[in-house]
Amino acid sequence: MKAIGFYQYGSAKELQEINLPVPKPASQQVVVKLKATSINPIDWKLRQGYLKQMFNWDFPIVVGWDAAGIITEIGSEVTDWQVGDEVLARPDTTSRGTYAEYTLIDQNLLARKPQNVSFEAAAAVPLAGLTAWQALFEAGKLHAGQKVLIQAGAGGVGSYAIQFAKNCGAEVWTTASANHREMLQKLGANQVIDYHQPDELARLQDFDLIFDTLGGKNQITAFEWLKTGGKQISIAGEATPSAQIAAKNQQEFKSIWLRPDGQQLQKIANLMEKGIVESQIGKILSFSKENLITAHELSETNHVTGKIVISFN
Numbered sequence: 001m002k003a004i005g006f007y008q009y010g011s012a013k014e015l016q017e018i019n020l021p022v023p024k025p026a027s028q029q030v031v032v033k034l035k036a037t038s039i040n041p042i043d044w045k046l047r048q049g050y051l052k053q054m055f056n057w058d059f060p061i062v063v064g065w066d067a068a069g070i071i072t073e074i075g076s077e078v079t080d081w082q083v084g085d086e087v088l089a090r091p092d093t094t095s096r097g098t099y100a101e102y103t104l105i106d107q108n109l110l111a112r113k114p115q116n117v118s119f120e121a122a123a124a125v126p127l128a129g130l131t132a133w134q135a136l137f138e139a140g141k142l143h144a145g146q147k148v149l150i151q152a153g154a155g156g157v158g159s160y161a162i163q164f165a166k167n168c169g170a171e172v173w174t175t176a177s178a179n180h181r182e183m184l185q186k187l188g189a190n191q192v193i194d195y196h197q198p199d200e201l202a203r204l205q206d207f208d209l210i211f212d213t214l215g216g217k218n219q220i221t222a223f224e225w226l227k228t229g230g231k232q233i234s235i236a237g238e239a240t241p242s243a244q245i246a247a248k249n250q251q252e253f254k255s256i257w258l259r260p261d262g263q264q265l266q267k268i269a270n271l272m273e274k275g276i277v278e279s280q281i282g283k284i285l286s287f288s289k290e291n292l293i294t295a296h297e298l299s300e301t302n303h304v305t306g307k308i309v310i311s312f313n
Contacts (some may be wrong), residue, residue, distance in 0.1 A: 003100035004292045005062035009049030012296035017289045018060050023096065023104045024073075030081055031073040032089070032105055034287075036123035037098040038066040039308040040156070044296045057095035064098035067091055067105060068113060068123035069312075078107045086113040088269065090126035090260045099292060101312065111265040114273035121272070124156070124279035124307035129268045131235055131258045132161035135211050137168075139233045139256050144169025146208040149225065153189060154180040156307040157213055157235065159280040160268075162187045167276055173204070180305065187280070212236055226251050280306030287312045 001022050006014040025031050043063040045051055068088045071081055081087070089105045091098065113122045136142045142165060150161045153174030165172045166188025173191040174184055181192040193200045204225040212219050215236025222232055223245045231252040232242075238255040246253035271277040282305045283298070285291035295308045 001101040002287075003062045003096075004287075004289050005060040005099065006047055007059045009047065009052065012044065012047070012293045012300070014047065015289055015293050015296065018062070020062075020096075020100065022102045025075040025078075025104060027075040027077040028107050029075045029104050030071045030078060030087075030107060030110065032067055032069040032087060032103055033072045034067060034069040034098060034101060034103060034312050035119035036068045036312060037064050037310050038124045038127075038156075039064075039295045039299045039310070040066065040127045041299060041302075042127070043097075044300055047296065055093065055095070061095045062097045062099050064100075064310075065090055065093060066123050066126045067098045067103055068119045069103075072102070075107070081107055081110060086115075086119075087111065088113050088122040088126055088265065089262065090130055090258070090265065092260060099287075099310070101287075107262075109260045109262045109265075111262055111269045114269055117269070117272050119313075120281065120284055120309045120311055121279040122269070124281055124309055125160070125268060125272070126260075126265055127258060128156040128307065129160045129277075130261060130264055132157050132164055132211075133264055133268060134259065134261075135233045135235060135256060136161060136164055136209070139254050140209045140211065140231055142168060142170055142209055145171075147171045147206065148173065148209045148211065149204060149207045149222070150174045150189075150211045150213075151218065151222070152176065152213045153184045153187075153192070154280075154305050155213060156280070156304075158211075159184075159187060159306055160277065161211055162189050163271075163277045167271065170209075173207070183280070183305075187278075209233065215239060220245065223249055223251060223253075281309050282306040284309045284311055286310070 071085045154176045175195040178194040210232045212234035
């Protein structure tokens with residue numbers, strides 16, 4: 001099968017076409033023929049070598065951890081899935097990711113793709129959607145009536161977080177550029193704050209929960225906007241003083257790392273089936289070395305609206 005991977009850490013130009021055998025499933029795994037995958041920052045951060053201590057893999061490495069496709073083979077102990085099922089998943093983080101024509105997925109990480117959702121829209125969901133879900137509901141304990149701030153709402157994770165928070169009955173605020181205001185209001189944001197404007201930033205106060213996707217100075221500043229007893233949940237790592245600031249202010253701070261979860265992903269897929277949640281896709285590119293290089297370089301700018309999706313059709 002064709003895969004796109006790399007033999008050494010470096011720029012997007014290290015990506016190249018690799019021929020690999022079609023994987024064979026273990027007893028509780030399935031093989032999925034990919035119809036679409038999508039780009040996430042972890043893809044290029046790993047390719048650049050920033051995560052090599054966490055993931056000490058042999059080369060070649062194939063990244064990508066969003067899957068939407070059709071099951072072509074099942075393991076001997078798989079009972080709930082059949083060949084031909086249309087699925088989506090955030091597979092385990094291995095060196096054989098989804099920039100490939102086929103991928104292995106543990107059966108407990110699968111969700112059924114709704115018939116009214118395209119493979120491209122489904123592929124945009126797993127990593128970003130699960131990240132938003134776990135930040136808001138597992139770590140943040142968000143519930144109806146609370147006031148939440150979602151940083152960088154126009155990004156992949158932020159756009160799902162806005163929809164989830166709105167659906168649960170929260171008052172949703174988000175930061176973004178002014179040109180994204182209309183889109184984010186349609187997704188469910190009650191207030192869209194232009195982060196370029198100091199007078200708009202001054203309106204940020206008394207939040208029960210802040211979802212930090214930015215890190216650094218933004219994370220530190222955000223404690224000023226939290227009420228006493230409020231929580232800041234980050235997916236951007238912990239800035240050095242954050243824990244001390246939170247303790248001093250009688251607030252909570254937690255940095256989280258995504259956990260693949262098929263049951264949670266199925267809940268998100270069900271919301272998509274009902275039309276409550278939609279994927280925001282900025283660009284769809286066909287599967288090729290050249291297009292994956294382009295996709296990585298675009299994602300690295302950190303100014304992508306929605307998700308970059310790779311289609312195998």
